[in-house]
Amino acid sequence: MRKLFKVLILSLGVFTVYIIYTGSVKLYDIATGVIVSLIVSYLTANIVIEDWRKALDLRRVATFIKFAFRYLLIDEVKAHALVIRLGLSPRLSLKPAIVKIPINSRSDYAVTMTSLAITNTPGTVVVDLTEDNSVLYVHWIYATKIEPQEAYKEVCEVFDSYARKVFD
Amino acid sequence: MILILVLSLTYLTYLGGLGELPPNDVRLIAKNYLNLTYNPYVKSLWASSPEAVTAIVWDYRGLDTLFETVVFYGAVLAAITLFRKVAKEKDMLQSKGMSVVVKRATAIVTVAMLTVAFSTALHGHLTPGGGFQAGAIGAVAPLVMIVVFGKRYLEDRGLSYGRLLSLRNLALTGIGVTSIALFTYALIQGGFSFIFQNQGKSLSPYSFPSYTLDVPSGGILLFFNVFEFLAVLAGFTLVFLILLGSDELLSKEFEGGENGY
Numbered sequence: 065m066r067k068l069f070k071v072l073i074l075s076l077g078v079f080t081v082y083i084i085y086t087g088s089v090k091l092y093d094i095a096t097g098v099i100v101s102l103i104v105s106y107l108t109a110n111i112v113i114e115d116w117r118k119a120l121d122l123r124r125v126a127t128f129i130k131f132a133f134r135y136l137l138i139d140e141v142k143a144h145a146l147v148i149r150l151g152l153s154p155r156l157s158l159k160p161a162i163v164k165i166p167i168n169s170r171s172d173y174a175v176t177m178t179s180l181a182i183t184n185t186p187g188t189v190v191v192d193l194t195e196d197n198s199v200l201y202v203h204w205i206y207a208t209k210i211e212p213q214e215a216y217k218e219v220c221e222v223f224d225s226y227a228r229k230v231f232d
Numbered sequence: 233m234i235l236i237l238v239l240s241l242t243y244l245t246y247l248g249g250l251g252e253l254p255p256n257d258v259r260l261i262a263k264n265y266l267n268l269t270y271n272p273y274v275k276s277l278w279a280s281s282p283e284a285v286t287a288i289v290w291d292y293r294g295l296d297t298l299f300e301t302v303v304f305y306g307a308v309l310a311a312i313t314l315f316r317k318v319a320k321e322k323d324m325l326q327s328k329g330m331s332v333v334v335k336r337a338t339a340i341v342t343v344a345m346l347t348v349a350f351s352t353a354l355h356g357h358l359t360p361g362g363g364f365q366a367g368a369i370g371a372v373a374p375l376v377m378i379v380v381f382g383k384r385y386l387e388d389r390g391l392s393y394g395r396l397l398s399l400r401n402l403a404l405t406g407i408g409v410t411s412i413a414l415f416t417y418a419l420i421q422g423g424f425s426f427i428f429q430n431q432g433k434s435l436s437p438y439s440f441p442s443y444t445l446d447v448p449s450g451g452i453l454l455f456f457n458v459f460e461f462l463a464v465l466a467g468f469t470l471v472f473l474i475l476l477g478s479d480e481l482l483s484k485e486f487e488g489g490e491n492g493y
Contacts, residue, residue, distance in 0.1 A: 074343070081347045086355060091445040100350040104343060110389065111381075112339045176336035190333070197332055 070113045073120070074105035114171060124230050131226040135181060139222065143185035150187075150206060161207035162191060163215040165200045167224050172197075174231035181223040188219055270448070276434045280442040281357040281450035289362070290456045294428040298407065301460060305404060308467040312397075315474045318481050320393050325478035327382030338380040345373040353461035357450030363457040367464025374469045378476050396470045403462035410455040414438055428452070 078101035086093050118124055150158065169175050175197045179190040182202060192201045202219060209215045216224075269287035271278040279287035289297050312319050329335060349370030356362035377386055411428050418425035418438045425438040430452040432439035440451030 078343060078347050081344050082351055085348050086351050090447055092447040095445060096350075096354045100347065100354070104346045104350065108339070108343050108346065111377075112343055172332050172336050176333045179333050180337065193331060193333065 066116075067109060069116045070109040071102065071105045073116045074109050074113055075101035078104050114173065118231065127226065128230045131230065134226075135223075139181075139185055143187050146206065147186040158205055159207050160203070160205055161210060162201055162203050163207055163210060163219075164212050165202050165216050165220060166198060166212055167200055167216070167220065169224055169227045169232060170197070171231050174227040177227040177231060178220060178223045181227075182220050275442075276432060278431055279450060279453070280431055280448045281453050282448060283357050283359060283362075283450070285360070286357050286362050286450065286453055286457070290453045291428075291430045291450075294411065294452075294456070297456075298411065301404070301407060301463060304464070304467060305400070308400075308471055311471050311474065315482075315485055318477060318485050319474050321481065322387045323383045323478050323481050325382075325480060326384055327478070329382040329385060330380050334380055338376055342373045342377055345376075346370055349373070349461070349465070353457050354454070356457035357453040358447060363460025364464050366457070366461040367468065370461065370465040371468030371472070375472045375476075378472060383473070383476055383478070391469075391473070393470070393473065396466045396473070400463050400466035400470065403459045403466065406459035407456060407463070410452060410459065414440060414452075 075098075079097050082097040082100055083089060083093065086097070113119070150156075167175070167178055169178050175193070179193065179200055182188050182200070183190050187205045189203045190200050191203050193199065200220070202215070204215070204219065207215070209218050265284050265288070267274075268277050269279045269284045269291075270282045279291040281287040281291070349366045352361040352369060353363055353366035356366065374386070374391065414425050414429050415427050418436065421438070423436065423438060425436045426433070429436065429438065430440055430450075431442060441449055442451060443449055444454065
């Protein structure tokens with residue numbers, strides 16, 4: 065029964081990908097899309113979906129969309145500006161360091177979202193994370209703060225809080 | 233210097249230095265192919281497929297493609313035979329796979345890969361792509377999964393030698409059955425039809441359906457693409473599954489000391 069819900073939720077996503085990739089909405093595409101989305105999500109539901117109830121929570125979806133805009137329009141731009149400034153400055157004034165950052169996200173997807181958001185902004189790369197997913201080791205090209213809590217505020221507080229709202 | 237070289241080479245080619253140039257009316261061939269693949273006005277000549285390449289590969293020279301599939305089947309069969317000791321065994325290494333970040337990201341991407349593969353197979357007669365391409369796309373999904381999640385993880389969730397082999401055999405049987413389906417049908421009806429016949433010809437009116445729902449189906453092409461997709465997907469996955477075994481498992485194969493059979 066639980067598997068059925070997982071499959072149905074996932075198949076919505078699969079169907080969307082199918083239609084976007086195919087690029088047409090003829091009857092044939094919709095019919096095959098329904099069949100394919102059921103097959104693919106039956107095969108992968110247990111691996112992909114942790115808790116299907118979260119996918120139905122519209123507040124989480126809305127937060128995720130809000131985060132996507134915020135991330136692309138504000139955080140990415142800020143990080144790019146910093147790296148461009150570093151790259152163009154005549155003295156190569158880098159302060160590279162690998163800092164230890166504790167995070168509050170707990171579920172697998174929340175940790176993934178946090179660390180991918182950090183990695184995808186230029187200047188910071190997640191190098192490793194501990195076994196229990198509570199601490200990230202982040203390589204930071206211009207490390208202004210070394211202490212874990214301070215660095216947390218600088219690098220990933222935004223991502224972490226959004227990830228918790230979306231996935232935890 | 234480079235300019236002179238390029239210009240002189242161009243001039244030589246233009247003069248026919250690389251052999252005879254194609255004639256100016258080469259477009260006639262393209263016109264011919266288009267007329268013979270998707271031509272709703274002369275239905276005794278068409279293949280009901282807007283995708284000329286697929287029509288040629290599976291309709292014009294379907295037998296050739298069938299043998300290509302068989303060659304691929306044989307190659308995978310040879311690989312399995314070489315690794316016959318370890319092919320059926322679960323891996324003893326309980327690999328933990330990569331970090332949770334890679335696992336979650338891969339899980340999502342895998343779903344997309346399989347979806348794209350299915351779409352490529354099902355639209356092989358409408359857009360570029362087809363069975364083999366779809367199978368190759370789809371086989372990346374298990375390959376990445378084996379590396380990221382660990383082989384044992386997938387084996388414990390039902391990806392097994394037996395199932396893949398059955399899927400592959402089923403798909404190849406499907407190709408065979410499809411190629412003689414119309415022939416058998418015509419025989420039962422008391423008429424006659426060619427093996428590998430797709431649409432009705434002037435000699436034989438029997439025909440696969442030309443349209444599925446609201447798009448041209450390519451008749452036989454749709455079935456061939458789907459079966460080829462499944463066969464290639466299962467074949468590649470089978471080989472990946474065997475070759476990506478842990479050292480301990482594979483070393484059983486290399487120890488030797490086997491006498492006879």
